[in-house]
Amino acid sequence: MTMKTFETNGAFSDNYKFLIGSILPRPIAVISTRNLDGSNNVAPFSFFTAVSASPMIIAFCPMIRSSTGALKDTPINIFREKEFVVNIVSEGIIEKINLTSTELPYGEDEFTFAGLTPIDSVVVKAKRIQESLIHFECVFRDRLSYGDQPGAGQIITGEVVRVHIAEELLENGRIITSKLKPLGRGAGNDYFRCNDTFTLERLMSAQIQK
Numbered sequence: 001m002t003m004k005t006f007e008t009n010g011a012f013s014d015n016y017k018f019l020i021g022s023i024l025p026r027p028i029a030v031i032s033t034r035n036l037d038g039s040n041n042v043a044p045f046s047f048f049t050a051v052s053a054s055p056m057i058i059a060f061c062p063m064i065r066s067s068t069g070a071l072k073d074t075p076i077n078i079f080r081e082k083e084f085v086v087n088i089v090s091e092g093i094i095e096k097i098n099l100t101s102t103e104l105p106y107g108e109d110e111f112t113f114a115g116l117t118p119i120d121s122v123v124v125k126a127k128r129i130q131e132s133l134i135h136f137e138c139v140f141r142d143r144l145s146y147g148d149q150p151g152a153g154q155i156i157t158g159e160v161v162r163v164h165i166a167e168e169l170l171e172n173g174r175i176i177t178s179k180l181k182p183l184g185r186g187a188g189n190d191y192f193r194c195n196d197t198f199t200l201e202r203l204m205s206a207q208i209q210k
Contacts, residue, residue: 137161
């Protein structure tokens with residue numbers, strides 16, 4: 001096998017292409033927040049992961065807009081409101097979720113634009129997506145920034161204060177992947193379906209994932 005080597009001090013767009021083409025598949029956080037005027041904002045992010053189980057912490061990494069060099073609406077709203085909701089995307093709603101990636105004027109409701117249904121959360125003021133099968137209500141925890149230039153990233157963490165899940169996904173306390181039908185992001189316009197799973201026993205003395 002012959003390897004090619006690249007430096008990372010060139011155009012940020014080249015680095016971005018390497019990241020999204022190699023870190024695969026990436027889970028998708030569809031994040032709903034409240035705008036300054038109380039209207040709703042919804043946007044998908046694929047730089048997203050779990051961080052901690054106790055306390056329950058999840059994180060996503062929005063980059064500075066490449067087109068304007070400005071923060072995206074989602075982090076602006078989170079820093080002001082100190083809360084957000086992470087909605088998990090399944091196959092059945094992906095076309096509507098894709099519409100929420102449209103850069104609408106600030107204050108225009110992505111729920112309405114994408115044909116999604118906002119429902120009240122229990123703890124936070126941000127709305128949940130009714131069509132999503134799993135919701136995490138979060139309060140803002142931390143931010144780590146890596147710059148203010150276009151393409152610069154940041155880590156935003158939220159502490160999950162309430163979880164909602166469709167009952168049909170659960171069997172003996174476990175979430176069944178084939179019922180959730182989650183999607184992952186790939187490079188460009190590619191997505192991954194999670195319909196070809198396999199089992200491999202992990203070599204650990206204690207496994208809470210069983």
